[in-house]
Amino acid sequence: MSKLKVGIIFGGKSAEHEVSLQSAKNIVEAIDPSKYEVVLIGIDKKGQWQLNDASTFLLNEENPALIRLNASERGVAISPGKDSGQFIATSGSTPMDQLDVVFPIVHGTLGEDGSLQGMLRLANVPYVGPNVLSSAICMDKDIAKKLLSSAGIQTAKGVSFTSNQKEQITFASIEAALGTPVFIKPANMGSSVGVNKAQNEEEFVQAVEEAFLYDHKIIIEEAIVGREIEVAVLGNEEPEASLPGEILPQSEFYSYASKYIDEDGAGLAAPADLTPEQTKAVQESAIAAFQALQCEGLSRVDFFLQPDDTLLVNEINTLPGFTAISMYPKLWEVSGVSYPDLIERLIQLAIERHQRTQGLKSSIN
Template identity: 65%
Template sequence: MIKKKIGIIFGGKSAEHEVSLQSAKNIVDAIDKEKYDVALIGIDKEGKWHISDQTSYLLNEENPKLIQLNKTNQGIAVIPGENQRQLKSAAQSSDLDQIDVVFPIVHGTLGEDGSMQGMLRLANLPFVGANVLGSAVCMDKDIAKRLLRESGISVAKSMTFTRKSIGKMDFNKVKSNLGLPLFIKPANQGSSVGVSKVENEEDFHQGIKDAFQFDHKIIIEESIIGREIECAVLGNEEPIASLPGEIKPKKGFYSYESKYIDETGAELAIPAELSSELTEKVKQTAVEVFQSLECEGLARVDFFLKEDGELVVNEVNTLPGFTKISMYPKLWEISGVPYHELINRLIELAVERHKRDMQLKNVMWDE
């Protein structure tokens, strides 16, 4: 059997850099070595790309707080074109080994906001995950909310502000509209980066300051009282949903540290203790959300389940974490898809979509 070469791109100039390193390690460890060879491309915090060696691509790999990319200074050049040999060694201007599929596991800014996906499309490389539109839409919480409301799917009440409208951000007006407590978030971030819980006016102003460090647009959102339910979705045109899981934070809300660093920061109930009717409702709604936001490949849909049974969408993550404590692979494992098979199916979905896209005409007439 001829092995496919899988290019795993990880790291990135993102607040979620360390999470990506952990995700990459888990994917490399779990991928089926009999079916795939791996090429590792690490991106450092300054945005430089490195050709990495599988035996030494990480430093402090067992410590989530200290994990680092081992920089090689063997850079990458991307050459858009018709064939799939667009990745070259920048130093030697020589082709890298043929890469058949890219698994971009760069979380957050420049990784799951459509930027990486656009570059890979220009390079004509099949890649795992949502395409440009789905990636960009889901990364922008403001736009995602608008589309979900248009689709009749419940989302939390919120207000959106940019730096230009900062003068309109009056605490008493926001409190009157959304109540307390409330949450302030950068519009384009994931993994709870830059998110603040607001109980008073002092928290409000500090939360605004913190959120604007990560984006030019912020969301101020009402607090929803309910259980935190997550559901994993897999597929392209006919997606399927996993059994739901539940997050039970032990330290306030489900923070970045609780998700990726502190294994005791939250209790994960997998699967969630739900009735069969509610389980099906979560799965069906997750698929509807996935399709409404033009997702493909994979996504994790996060809900609040209110006491009256209403499901409110919190956010959608198109490149969810693959760390040891990440929900996405755990949900599929309890649903009958083990980690190595999940990776295999994601790669197959990438190839399937690329073949479909290659059938489209790019000109109005034949030459």
């Protein structure tokens, strides 16, 4: 049986570029070479697509703080075709061997927000992860919170502002509405990039300025007293939830460095020390949130578990990290699904969804 060609698209013009490089590295190392032929397509920080070799695609690959994409002269473009998109090597405009499925592990904006998914949808190429709509919804924390609320799923109290409302943002009004401390976040960003905790006016003003560096809309949320619980969800029409895990930050909160650079920056209890009733409740809530936002393939659902057992959804991450210390693969590992098996299931879910979509009519004739 011939191997499936799996295109791994990684990197990108996002502040999470380096996280994506780490994720790609771990997927390449975990994927079963007897079943899959990997084609690496890196996107540099200027947005240029390039074809890379698995043995040389990263620089400083063992150092998360210094990891870099190794520049390649072999550019890549995509030309949507009649049946499926054709990837083209730009030097000589040579068609590449057709990819059977794409694993788009581009975190953050222009990768996780529906942009890349829309391009792959237009090109008619199967791809891993949620579709255009759910990717866009989950990337915008403000919209996601509103939809979760309409589905009866609780989230932390918060308010959002766009850049043209900046003059309306005052520490006094926020303190009156949400108390202190508060968290200030870019609405469309992940991996805790641009996120700060503010306890006074000076910290607040600085945090608002930083958040607006990453997005034109920000969210300001109340600080929640509770345990940070995360659940990995896997599946299309009948999703499954992993055993929950608990983040045990060693710093003020679960920062970018704690997630991806400092292996000792946060502890991870996997599975979390929960009662059977708490475990069932958080798994059911994770699937409910996953389905409410119409996710497919995979997502990680993050919660705050309050002392009275109330669950608040913090966010849903539709393309969670696949680094060596990332929660999503770790949670499935403690739930009995190995990293290679997880990659295989994600690929098969992508193909199954594509086949289901292909069965829809595209013409009234």
